[in-house]
Amino acid sequence: MDRIEQHYRFDRNTFETYGSSNVHRGVDKNNERHEVTIYVPEPEVMKDAKARSELFEQFQRYNSSHHPATLPVPYDIVEIAPKKGKDGMALVLKRATVGGFFGIERDGGGRSWFEGTNIPYAQRQGAAVAFLDGVNALENMDLRLPEFGVSTTQVVPDGNGVKLLIDLVYFPGTSPLGRNTPHEPAFTAPERVANGSAQPASGPDRVYSLAALLIYFLAGPVGFAKVFSAPEVTTKDDVLPMLQNIDFWVNRAERKVGIDDTALRAATDNEMSLDLAALFARATSPVPDDRFGTVDLFISALRNTLNVSTAPVVGAGLGVAGMGTGIPPKKSNFGMLTAAAIGSVLLVGTGGLWYVDKLEKDRLAAERAAAMNEAAQVCGQMAETFETLGETGFATTADWDALVADRTALPPPDTTDNIRAAVRDCPQINARATALAGDYLAGLQTALEAEIAFAAENPAMAGAPALNDARAIAERGDAADLPIAEREAGIITATDALVAAHMATLQDRATALSALRDEVAGIWSLPADANDTGPAFDALNAAAAQDTSAPALRTLSEAQAAGESALMSGLTRDLGAQRQDLLDEIADLRTSLGESAQWSTLEAEIADLPNQPQALTSEAVQAAYAAVAQLQGAVGEAGGQGAQALSEIAALRDTIATLTDGAGQAGYDAVDAWQTATAAVSDLPVNPDALPRWADLTARLSSLDADLAAEWQAGRAQCDSFAADYAEQAELLTTWDEAQSLDAARTAAAQVTDGEADREAFAACASGLPQLTAATIRAQGKSVLNDAAEAYAAAEGVAGLTEIPGNFDLAERAAELAATAVPETADALADLRDRAADLTAEIAARTTALERAQAQRQTLAAENEALTAGIAATGLGTHPAYVEAVAGFGDPDAVDILSGNSMLAEQNATLRKLVSDFDAGALLNCTFEGYDMAALVVRSEDLAALPGAYAPQEGSLDALAGQHCVGTAPVTLAQVQAWGDGLQPNQAAVLTEIAATTQAETSETATNISGFLALSYARHLSEQSGEAVCLVPAPLVALISQADPASAGVEMTGTACGESSVARPFYAGVDTAAPLEAPTCLDGQSRLPEVGFRLAFGAICAGE
Incomplete structure (x- = not known):
């Protein structure tokens, strides 16, 4: 990348990955109007020899092939040695330009494509056909674009029209590594959209994407959306969302629908032919087999449809013959x-x-x-x-x-x-x-080589660009790979540039020599012959300005050589004298400061000074004198440094003396390392070269002093720590016989405290600290075991605690703890403490539980006594359910207190349940066929609340306390009549009474009855059921009426009253609306209007 950046400006971190390359956009540093595209192989490609080789061959193939106007122009191929090696390579292509400058940035298929529809359709169709030249060219180079789309192509202005360009070229390198990063749903074949483009593009896939791109170009984004039934596009901002709407394109692919060729023609104002629209419909078919098999076939079919030649060649040199036109100049x-x-x-x-x-x-x-x-x-x-x-x-x-x-x-x-x-x-x-x-070219080459040989005689021309360029042109020789015009222009240009550069160099050199003579005149006295060179140079320059021929060049060159020789001789003599002065000054320093290696070093550097300037230039002369001046400064500086070194050595010796005194006072001066270090002081010389050794020794003594001081401080701290820790634990250690093991460390700590510190005492204290820790742990462990044993012994003294079955484990746990070895480590001590704490806590908890159980026993016993007394006050005490339950009770005092409490709690619960059931009548079965009976619970206090009229005889009410089965309502007329239906005619008296019986107005209660009828009915039911049946006694009717006042007016009871006799019985009648008033005495022989009666059965009727 560094090599590429020498020529091109680009951002290393901004690129697109396409095929096997990372694609950067940049500009040529020599002409920033030239925008370039730089293909740099991916790192994975450079690691693979096969991939690297194939990609390099593809770069070369593209660089040397024919390039139509719709392809990027090869600009440069950068090879970084070794060729095809791992160091690197890159291909640089000139980006599409408009008027020498790239006018429209790539916009993702938006603005330029949108505005391209303003161009007449015929021009757009012509641009589309021209675009196919680029596609064919890539096919011929065996560089096939995997897919076509707006990310790899662009639309740019071309005069009054537009041009469709391939913007990104696909270099696969090798199949496993090459990738096609841009993936555009709108231009991807349906079968690849549906499966996410997982497989490489095939021929039909590429036909689809090329056809879709051409439709997009010819119809524009708006027409494209209509042709493919895509989301509507009205402005350029709608274009990219439509193209990238992956949900739409996947859905369309899954539906496998073709394009609307009518909409395609409509988008071009029907300028597109029917045949061309049909061709595009076939190329974009959702079925791959229906498309063209390859891009070549599709392009051929498209050209045939448009009647366009595949490779137009005009003239080719034949048409000129005989026409008299000659050879044109351009x-x-x-x-x-x-x-x-x-x-x-x-x-x-x-x-x-x-x-x-x-x-x-x-x-x-x-x-x-x-x-x-x-x-x-x-x-x-x-x-x-x-x-x-x-x-x-x-x-x-x-x-x-x-x-x-x-x-x-x-x-x-x-x-x-x-x-x-x-x-x-x-x-x-x-x-x-x-x-x-x-x-013709050979003649030009010969003339160039002659100029090169002449220019090479002038040293000032060495490395000159014109000479280097001329040599490069000459060494290239018959460069058949270049056009002849380019070869000719290169030779002529190089020759002219070389002659001009040679003359300019000699003229500049003469001027520079004159200026140099004046510049160095103040440094030394020029001899007469050297002084005269200035005017001679000036005269030569004036002559050269008038005559630029080869003889003038040679004369100027010879005169310059003579002047240079005179100048160089004077400079050489002056530099030699100054060099000798430096050697004399060093000899004086050696005498005054003593021997030092730097004197020899400086002498060697003086000897290496050049005898004369390397060249007669201002820079070279100044460099020669600057070298002398530098050494003059170095010699002066060395002298000052030597004196400074002796001063520093004196200070270091004072520091060593201070350290030695301090070590003696601290007590570590007898340490072997200290004595060895201080013994070296007498072996050191006192001279500048020895300063590092003095500094090193002082540093070592300072470091050793710091280490020993820290050691002594740490040792004293350990002894002090031991003494303090022992004093804190002395009583515990003595109590449990652990103090004797620490005698050695105690002695050492006392010795250090008395001021007799040495490493042996420090070591005793250091080893004593862990021993003290271990002894303390053992003593604490013994104390813990003792406390636990005492806690269990106290528990054994608590009455009844150890007899509880749940507490039997305490003895086992106490014995197990007592058998535990005395702990030796902190973890073992912590474990022992935890176990002892658990045992002690458990003993305390169970003692507390015992106390609570004892209090609970008192509460339960009191409750049991109260329940038993309450039951005795009612009829429940003789009830079979109670008698049976009590017979099954155990003795709580015969077991441990916890079990006894549980037993007594269960007994109390049983008694509470019996009382509850008794109160609810659940202990009495009041089922009686044909009548609704219910248990009535009668308490003594309920009876005592009744008026005295209900108890004419003392104690008569107490016999009614308990549970009794009574009717839930008075006997009904229907029940009496049903009885009568079963009587024989010989029971006329009863039947007569039944016939006279009526029904109450407000209920079904039988009324207009007599005591004779009611008692006869009760006796009939007793005989029929085998149960004792009777009329409910008056006190119970009164109690029932209090709870249910809506009975049946007056009820006749089975309780005798007044002057009752066998011949003339009277029975008490209760007004259910006012049950607490005194009952009325009713004649049992008379019929009683509006009077009913209620039945009872069971024990209450046993005396009837």
Whole structure:
């Protein structure tokens, strides 16, 4: 890259990767109007020998091939030695320019393409056809663009029209390494868009992209979007988003749709032919097999459709013969005249058919066509030779006139014989023209070489650009690879430049010598012969200005040589005298300061001073005297440095004395290293050369002093640390018999404290510190073990603690801990502490748990006692469920307290559940077929709240406490009537009573009854069910009515009242609307309107 940057300006870090190259944009440093494209091989390519070789051959092939106007022009090929080697190479191409300057930057398919549609369609179609020349050229170079698109091409102005250019050339290098970085969905074949362009482009793929690019150019971005049904484009800013809309192009590829050729023609105002639109439709088919197989086939078909020749060649040297036009002076005029001379005669393709005119077409024979093809080739070569030579000085010679006459004499190609004669004569004339032109160039070459030899005699011309250029031209010799005009211009230009440069050099040299004489006059006294050289130089210069011939040049050169010799002699004598003065001054320094190597060094440098200036130039003379002056300064400086060195040595010796005193006071002066270092002081001489050795010794003593001082300080610090640490742990170490192992270190620490410090004492303290740490760890471990043992012994004294099964592990853990070895390391001590702490904490926790269990026992026992007393106050105490539950209870005092607590808690829960079930009536089965019965829980306190009228006899209410099965409602009329349906006729009295029974207005309750009917019904149910059934006693009806006042008005109960007797019974009646009022005494023999009754069964009816 450094080599390339010598000639071109570009940014190393800004490039596109294309094929096997990194592509940079830049300019030529010699002419920044020349923009260039630089192809630099990728690093991977340079590492691969095959890839590197192939890419270099491709660079060379492109550099030496034919380049149509639509391809970048080769500008330079940079080879960095070795050729084809790993050091590097690059190809430089001139970018497309407009009027010598690149006018439109690459815009990604936007502005210039958008504005290109303003150009008439015919011009755009012509530019598209011309563009195919570049494509064909690349194909012929075996450099095939993988895909076409706006990232590798551009549109630029061309006069009043536009030109379509290939902007980036694809150099693959070698297949595995070459890459095609630009990927443009809009110009990529559908099958490659759909799979992400994973595979290299094939022939049909490239046909698609070329056709799409030409459609884009001919129809413009707006028309392109319509042809491919892409997102709408209205301004240039819409172009790039449309081209890069990958979602759209992938979707279109997956749908496999072709283009709209009607929209294509409409985009060109129908100027595009139907055949051309159909051709583009085929080339962009979504099916690869339907396209053209190769780009060559597509281009050929396109040219045939447009009736455009594949390789147009006009004239080729044949049409001029017989027309009297002669050889034109310039190439452009020659092409125009040739075209005029040929008229309707064109050479089309390489098939070799001549079309004279349409009327003569039928009479052209195959033999004449073959001869015409050969003539076109050989005479075309002759025409190119004449066209080239016509622009050189050879066209002014007699040989040229003769050649023109011979060419003019060629007959016109109107017969087969004339064509054959042209095949015979054109090569001969061409060969003679080439040979004569070579002789012409050889004469120019001889004259150039003579000028080179003369210029080389003047040393001032050595390295002159004109001489170097002339030698390069001369050494190139017969450069057949260059056009003759370029070779001629190079020789003539080099000759003229060399003569002018030689004369200018001699004139400048004479002036410089005169100026030099005046300049050095103040340095030394010029001899008379040297003083006279000035006017002589001036006179020669004046003469040379009038005469620039070779003799004048030689005279000036000889006079300059004589003047230079006189000047050089005087300068040599003066420089020798100054050199001797320097040697004398050094001898004086050696005597006053003593021997030093620098005196010899300076003497050697003086001896190396040149005897005279290297050349008679101001710079050379000044350099010679500057060298003397430099040594004069060096000698003076050396003297000052020597004196300074002795002064510095004295200061260093004072420093060494100070260090020695300090070492003695500190106590480390007896160390072997210190004594060895100080012993070297007496061996050092005192002279300037010894300064480094004195400085080195002082530095070593200073460093050793610092090291020993640090060592002594560290040693004392260790001993002080040991003493302090031991004092802190002394009581613990003594208690646990660990102090004796530290006696040696204690003695050493005391010795240092007393001022007797040495390395042996330091070492004892250093080894004592870890011993102290280890002893402290052992003592602390013993203390931990002792504390743990005492904690367990205390736990054993807690009543009942160790009898708990869950605490049996404490003894095992205490024994395991007691068996642990005394720790030797901090980790072992930490582990022991953790285990002891765990055991101690566990003992404390379980002791606390025992205390809590004891308190819990008291609480549970109190609860159990209260539950038992409460149950005894109700009928639950004799209930089978209670009796059965209590029989299954264990003795909490027969087990450990924790298990006993659990047992007692379960018993209390059982008792609470029995009480709850008893209160809820869940312990009594009140199911009675045909009647809704429910358990009624009656408490003594509920009965005590009733009026005294409900308890005529003392203690009569207490018998009702407990649970009883009673009807949820009074007996209904339907239930009584159902009973009657089953009675026999012999039970007429009952049936009569049943017939008189009615139903309450507000419910289904049976009313208008008598005590006889109610009691008979109860006895009937007892006989039928086997259960004791009776009327509910009055106190219970009152309690039920309090809870449910909406019963049935007055209910007759089974409780006798008043003057009741067997012959005339009376029963208490309860007003359910006012149950706390005294009951009414009802006659059991009479029918009782609006009075109902409620049934009960079970133990409450056992006495009935």
